[in-house]
Amino acid sequence: MTEINQNNTNFVPTAAILTFGCKVNQYDSNAMRSTLIHKGYRIVSETQSADVYIVNTCTVTNVADQKARQIIRRVATKNPQAKVLVTGCYAESDRETLEGIDGVSLVFGNREKANLDQYLEKIQPNQLNSGLLQIEPVQHDAIRxxxxxxxxxxxxxxxxxxxxxxxxxxxxxxxxxxxxxxxxxxxxxxxxxxxxxxxxxxxxxxxxxxxxxxxxxxxxxxxxxxxxxxxxxxxxxxxxxxxxxxxxxxxxxxxxxxxxxxxxxxxxxxxxxxxxxxxPHFHLPLQAGSDQTLERMRRRYTTDEFIRLVDHIRSVFPEVGLTTDIMVGFPGETNQDFEESLRFVNKIGFSQLHVFRYSPRNGTPAAEFENQIPSHVSSERSKRMIEIGRKTADNFRKKMIGRNTKILVESITANYQGSGFTDNYLRTEINGYSGQINQIIPAVLTGIKGDIMQAEIIDVSYKNNNLDSSISPRLEFLDSNI
CATH class of the missing domain: 3.30.750.210 (Transcription Regulator spoIIAA)
Structure with missing residues (x-):
């Protein structure tokens, strides 16, 4: 593997990575970050000027595609000299559209991420962007x-x-x-x-x-x-x-x-x-609380089976955090189906709800289903489902007040409170904490501010550690879910 010879060129190329979507994509981005560092690149924030930008896309919805295109155009416009590399699931599903965006240098799919080191040797980051690079992509079957x-x-x-x-x-x-x-x-x-x-x-x-x-x-x-x-x-x-x-x-x-x-x-x-x-936290994607809708989705479980799973989990972890994804406006979803989903979500009592509207994906069976739901109907259903989610989440948070927990401090707020998640995945601020990040702090949950739990430190020895501010540039994780 040929590395950049910084002694000969005095040029240290910079790179920024922007990531959309799930934690699988976050992992892939961190792995590509390791590749970039090994090849001699210095990682910078997306807000800084860079020689190379990698946009790791998601394509789970039309909105995800749209956001990816917007960020690609924004990066390419603000940094016309930079090489813009686009990868991820959107790159797999619609390479041609992405290659047509002005300023994009290279589009490669998920299966090609492991070839990033080879691509980096060909993009010449110290030269101006000259358009789409002609690099032969890895050949693969559509489903393999x-x-x-x-x-x-x-x-x-x-x-x-x-x-x-x-x-x-x-x-x-x-x-x-x-x-x-x-x-x-x-x-x-x-x-x-x-x-x-x-x-x-x-x-x-x-x-x-x-x-x-x-x-x-x-x-x-x-x-x-x-x-x-x-x-x-x-x-x-x-x-x-x-x-x-x-x-x-x-x-x-x-x-x-x-x-x-x-x-x-x-x-x-x-x-x-x-x-x-x-x-004690499980994210269980329910998708729908109606058996008819679940069957059309080909989800291979019923609401009764889902309840049995939840009851089993709660019998072992009584204070478990249960979070989920719910889709509204799936083709053929009747008013009755939707009302059943509302009641089911309320019955389970999730600690957090991620609600999204159905988005047809080309090549999937549901995109060809009859009775596609009008946008104004799915929008109204989304609002109602989000409101149910807020109520169940608030009820769960209230039940946790007075509970002892431990919190991994991920950041320090502007008013010097430690911020992180409880063991059962509730966002929490720790009052009176001015120590380091990446510390696990024993605390008691004392209240709620907005949708964030408030906590007090149980062991005072954790209060006055020196704050470590030597943080490397962040990978930009956009729209990431649990």
Whole structure:
């Protein structure tokens, strides 16, 4: 691998990374950051001038596509001399549109992110942008197994959490979802690699690890055999990963990102209960609270099955934080279907609700369904669902007042309060904290200000640590969900 010879050129190229979407994309961006640093680049913020910009896109909705185009045009217009590289799921689904944007130098898909080091050798960052580069893309089938996990991270950047991608792709093919087409079929990463990467992140200072994937609950299905003569399968699950990461010194907290209700390994909950570093929070994407809508979505579970899962989790973790995604305006969603969803969401009592309107994705079955819902109808439904979500979230926060918890300090507010999340994932400000970030603080929840919990430190020895302000430039994570 040819590195930039700074002694000969006296030129140190700079790069900024902007990321849309999920934690899988965040992981990929941090891995590309590691590649850039290894190639001699200095990472800067998106607000600063850079020689190279990488925009890591999402395409889960039309709005995500629109925001990506806007940010690409903004970066290219403000920095006409820079090389603008576009990657991610939107690059997989509509490369031609992105290549047509003025100022874009290169478009490459998810499966090509591992080739970034090769692309960097060809873009000549110290020369003016001369338009779209003619670099042969990696050839692949539209739907195939993700080839490998050749991307890896060396540290957390300036983040307090270390994100590790444990699987990629999805084989569920929900009728509305484009992800299987842009991420490939589900494939699992070996546990030994995951644990090794967690050890690297721990050595770089990470105290919390977030395990992420496109379809986390199905981890291991692609590698299991049919079982032995007793019918017992040798499938490894997310619980096995948790146990491996749990054994690492320095890692104090472990979280799971979004985990689908289908293929949810029920034994995961009881095994987590025996792992004190595992945080009591689950993000379970419900999508709809109507069985008719779930069937049209091809979600492969019913509302009764979802309730049984929630009851099982709460029987083990009574104060668990349960967050979810809800789609409104799915094709064919009747008023009755929507009212059922409202009642179901209220019944579950989620601690946080992410509501989004259905967005047709070209190439998915739902885009061709009859009875597409008018925009004004889905907009009104979105408002009503958001209001229900606010009420259930507020009710959950009120129940947590007086509870002892621990908070990983991620930032310091303008009035010198520590800010972070409780173990069950409630945004919290710690009054009277002027210490360092990346510290886990024992605290008691004392109240609510707006939608943010307020807390007081239990152990006064944590109050007066020196604030470490030596923060490296941030990766820009845009519109990221749980």
């Amino acid at each position: 197994e993700h080839a490998n996990f050749s991307l890896s991270v060396a540290d957390t950047g300036d983040r307090t959490r270390g994100i590790i991608k444990v699987q990629d792709g999805c084989s569920a093919f929900c009728t509305y979802c484009i992800i299987p087409y842009v991420r490939g079929r589900m494939t699992s990463r070996p546990i030994s690699e995951i644990v090794a990467e967690a050890e690297v992140l721990s050595s770089s200072g990470a105290k919390e690890i977030v395990l992420t994937g496109v379809h986390l609950g199905s981890y291991g299905i692609d590698k299991q055999n049919m079982g032995d003569l007793t019918g017992k399968s040798n499938r490894e699950t997310v619980a096995d990963i948790l146990e491996g990461v749990h054994s690492i010194n320095g890692i104090e907290q472990i979280r799971l990102s979004s985990i689908e209700p289908m293929n949810f390994p029920f034994e995961l909950v009881s095994r987590m209960a025996n792992l004190p570093k595992c945080m």
